[in-house]
Amino acid sequence: MNRQFSKKMRLVRYSFSEFKLGRQAEMGWDKRLLACSTCLIPEKTRISRTNTLAMYKKLALAIAFSPRMEALIAEARKLISVFEGELVLIHVGTKTPELEAQLDEILSRHCGDLQRIKTIWKEGKPAKTILKTCEEEKVDLLVLGALKKEGLLTYYVGSVARKVIRKATCSVLTLIEPKLETTHFSKVVINGTELDITPRVIARGLKFCQAEKSTQVHILNEIKMYGFQMATAAEGTETEVANTRRKLVQEEINYVQGILDGLEPTDLKINIKVTAGKWAIELVRFCESIESDLLIMGVEQGFSFIDRIFPHDIEDVLIELPCNLLIVK
Amino acid sequence: MEKLTHNEVVMLLLQLATMLVLARVFAEIARKFKQPAVVGEIMAGILIGPTILGTFFPEGFEFLFRSYPMSNIALAGYSQVAVVLLLFIAGLEVDLKLVFSQGKKALNISFYGLVIPFAFGFTAPFFFAEFFGFSEGDKLLFSLFMGTAMAISALPVIVRTLMDLNLFKSRMGMMIVSAAMVDDIIGWMIFSVILSFMGKEAGGIGIGYTILLTVGFTAFMVTVGKSLINRVLPWINKSLAWPGGIISLSLAACFFAAAFTEFIGLHAIFGAFIIGIAIGDSEHMTERAKEIIHQFVNNIFAPVFFVAIGLKVNFIANFDPLLVLVVILVAYAGKVIGCGFGALQGKLDKYEALAIGFGMNARGAMEIILGLIALENGLITEKLFVALVVMALVTSMTSGPLMRWAMNKRKEGLE
Numbered sequence: 006m007n008r009q010f011s012k013k014m015r016l017v018r019y020s021f022s023e024f025k026l027g028r029q030a031e032m033g034w035d036k037r038l039l040a041c042s043t044c045l046i047p048e049k050t051r052i053s054r055t056n057t058l059a060m061y062k063k064l065a066l067a068i069a070f071s072p073r074m075e076a077l078i079a080e081a082r083k084l085i086s087v088f089e090g091e092l093v094l095i096h097v098g099t100k101t102p103e104l105e106a107q108l109d110e111i112l113s114r115h116c117g118d119l120q121r122i123k124t125i126w127k128e129g130k131p132a133k134t135i136l137k138t139c140e141e142e143k144v145d146l147l148v149l150g151a152l153k154k155e156g157l158l159t160y161y162v163g164s165v166a167r168k169v170i171r172k173a174t175c176s177v178l179t180l181i182e183p184k185l186e187t188t189h190f191s192k193v194v195i196n197g198t199e200l201d202i203t204p205r206v207i208a209r210g211l212k213f214c215q216a217e218k219s220t221q222v223h224i225l226n227e228i229k230m231y232g233f234q235m236a237t238a239a240e241g242t243e244t245e246v247a248n249t250r251r252k253l254v255q256e257e258i259n260y261v262q263g264i265l266d267g268l269e270p271t272d273l274k275i276n277i278k279v280t281a282g283k284w285a286i287e288l289v290r291f292c293e294s295i296e297s298d299l300l301i302m303g304v305e306q307g308f309s310f311i312d313r314i315f316p317h318d319i320e321d322v323l324i325e326l327p328c329n330l331l332i333v334k
Numbered sequence: 335m336e337k338l339t340h341n342e343v344v345m346l347l348l349q350l351a352t353m354l355v356l357a358r359v360f361a362e363i364a365r366k367f368k369q370p371a372v373v374g375e376i377m378a379g380i381l382i383g384p385t386i387l388g389t390f391f392p393e394g395f396e397f398l399f400r401s402y403p404m405s406n407i408a409l410a411g412y413s414q415v416a417v418v419l420l421l422f423i424a425g426l427e428v429d430l431k432l433v434f435s436q437g438k439k440a441l442n443i444s445f446y447g448l449v450i451p452f453a454f455g456f457t458a459p460f461f462f463a464e465f466f467g468f469s470e471g472d473k474l475l476f477s478l479f480m481g482t483a484m485a486i487s488a489l490p491v492i493v494r495t496l497m498d499l500n501l502f503k504s505r506m507g508m509m510i511v512s513a514a515m516v517d518d519i520i521g522w523m524i525f526s527v528i529l530s531f532m533g534k535e536a537g538g539i540g541i542g543y544t545i546l547l548t549v550g551f552t553a554f555m556v557t558v559g560k561s562l563i564n565r566v567l568p569w570i571n572k573s574l575a576w577p578g579g580i581i582s583l584s585l586a587a588c589f590f591a592a593a594f595t596e597f598i599g600l601h602a603i604f605g606a607f608i609i610g611i612a613i614g615d616s617e618h619m620t621e622r623a624k625e626i627i628h629q630f631v632n633n634i635f636a637p638v639f640f641v642a643i644g645l646k647v648n649f650i651a652n653f654d655p656l657l658v659l660v661v662i663l664v665a666y667a668g669k670v671i672g673c674g675f676g677a678l679q680g681k682l683d684k685y686e687a688l689a690i691g692f693g694m695n696a697r698g699a700m701e702i703i704l705g706l707i708a709l710e711n712g713l714i715t716e717k718l719f720v721a722l723v724v725m726a727l728v729t730s731m732t733s734g735p736l737m738r739w740a741m742n743k744r745k746e747g748l749e
Contacts, residue, residue, distance in 0.1 A: 230427075230511075231621040231625075232624030232625040233628070235625045236490075236629060236632065237490055237493050240370070240371050282620060283431065285617075318435075321617065
């Protein structure tokens with residue numbers, strides 16, 4: 006461990022909370038939490054503004070002339086003003102004068118002041134066409150609306166959006182409930198599970214949070230095969246077992262902390278949380294329990310036949326969205 | 335309902351108490367030498383079994399384990415439950431998502447780590463059957479069993495070693511764990527097929543049919559079974575007592591599955607193993623509950639089962655040094671060459687490949703269970719069983735030190 010790293014480590018506050026025995030331990034999410042550490046890095050060096058804003062220069066919005074289209078456009082407009090980018094609207098379907106007029110009317114209401122705006126009408130298979138257009142236009146962030154289960158308050162990602170999320174080369178933001186008065190992402194959860202893409206997800210996620218001026222940022226990491234590891238460790242004495250438990254938790258905190266140390270300091274208040282269990286499910290439960298506004302995660306590449314039978318963890322999130330979802334690429 | 339007499343009850347309780355105490359004492363000694371508990375538990379069995387107690391204090395052995403046959407039957411029932419539970423937790427340990435997220439490199443290791451030891455284990459007994467104590471029956475079945483015995487691995491020993499070496503979370507650690515999981519699943523499936531042929535008239539049940547049953551049951555449990563479990567578990571977690579509800583009902587499910595597979599002609603342990611996988615893979619099966627079930631089985635049932643191993647055979651009278659040596663050599667050669675080759679294929683370096691081979695080499699409890707079932711079904715002799723148990727112990731004991739050596743060598747090479 007280099008000196009700089011250990012110096013920063015001292016500035017980090019940790020608190021451990023052991024599993025509570027009893028049935029409650031399995032009920033509320035907060036009780037499943039193994040540890041939580043609040044990370045306060047005091048140097049409030051502001052990250053250069055252009056650096057953050059340059060993140061998403063070109064935003065695309067897939068529109069389908071649904072009742073929620075206007076709200077989605079309003080949300081996209083807000084993101085444009087946050088990132089100072091340009092907007093591309095993509096509609097897969099036939100271009101008719103009525104639709105055009107309808108769109109123009111909404112655009113004049115929300116994006117009248119916007120100089121750089123482009124509407125693309127294309128026919129073809131929805132997912133393929135959206136993906137192709139995003140590539141042609143060199144889009145940085147694609148915004149989609151989630152679907153809602155009829156009569157229920159749960160949202161999910163439809164098959165078209167799922168394909169887009171998996172295959173898109175740009176980041177994808179799925180909004181569960183776009184509003185005309187727009188959403189502010191103040192409580193954000195970032196997936197800190199040890200994956201190849203995680204350092205990038207955390208770096209990009211924090212930039213997004215800075216631009217959005219989020220008030221709470223939680224980075225969630227999980228201990229793999231916690232039960233099995235602890236059962237194996239139980240061949241030791243009580244102290245040894247407790248030490249192993251602490252070590253397992255600390256390792257996960259260190260992983261996230263290591264990534265944070267490699268980034269430019271921010272003025273965000275970041276919490277590192279450690280859980281046990283399948284990470285996708287834990288992420289969903291945590292988002293629900295704190296009523297977060299946004300979940301940021303990456304997506305692994307490669308979906309083969311096997312992946313359809315044994316779906317990747319991300320499917321657990323897509324099947325029931327706990328909140329808005331930003332997939333970082 | 336028949337019941338044990340007063341004296342038989344006393345004897346049964348005495349047996350259990352003796353076995354648990356000695357298992358604990360020897361497990362603690364094993365722990366002092368950084369060895370898995372199972373090593374100590376087998377030693378305890380050898381001490382109070384025919385090998386030592388029976389030879390030097392025959393009266394004591396006769397009194398404890400021969401005077402009341404009914405107590406022994408009850409004890410055998412306890413052991414039977416124990417082995418089912420051991421396979422259930424072995425299944426709980428399997429994390430299918432982890433396996434599929436590891437990708438090609440891990441698949442390479444598990445493929446060669448299964449095929450090469452299997453080939454080694456199959457070929458030697460097939461051509462030198464008499465040497466391995468084969469006398470009558472189906473030579474093919476016997477060789478297939480030996481192949482499986484060489485291919486199986488002991489996940490708990492592997493995980494423990496990786497944790498001690500601080501490698502569990504590393505890429506290599508995850509690869510070893512997932513490769514061992516795949517090998518175990520396939521190993522137990524093959525063994526299940528072999529078992530259903532044991533002691534049965536030729537042609538009584540077709541091989542195609544047995545394979546179909548095995549694969550079909552597995553496929554059903556990890557798809558339909560798992561989705562059913564996924565629906566029931568949240569309700570159990572929410573509405574029933576915790577952890578009582580989840581523990582008793584998941585064990586009930588384990589016994590149901592074991593009974594079912596035994597009923598359709600596969601072995602009970604196979605059902606327990608597969609339903610263990612299905613339950614363990616459910617995201618609603620919490621890690622805490624898994625930990626409790628592990629503790630419960632590992633400390634109450636497993637010790638008695640492993641001590642009972644020592645009661646079954648005389649380890650000195652049946653110790654054939656040459657056979658033991660050959661079995662150990664075949665075991666090492668198969669796993670180290672197989673896994674090492676698989677690792678090299680996956681572009682890992684020489685010492686990493688060696689470390690993976692040594693890591694995967696640990697056979698531990700699973701080998702002993704496999705051997706015992708084969709012995710009970712008359713497929714192998716006591717001599718071969720002893721050789722297999724010794725091999726299981728030696729591979730488990732050397733796995734950690736050898737892996738540490740390979741990793742140190744690698745570090746030296748990198749510096």
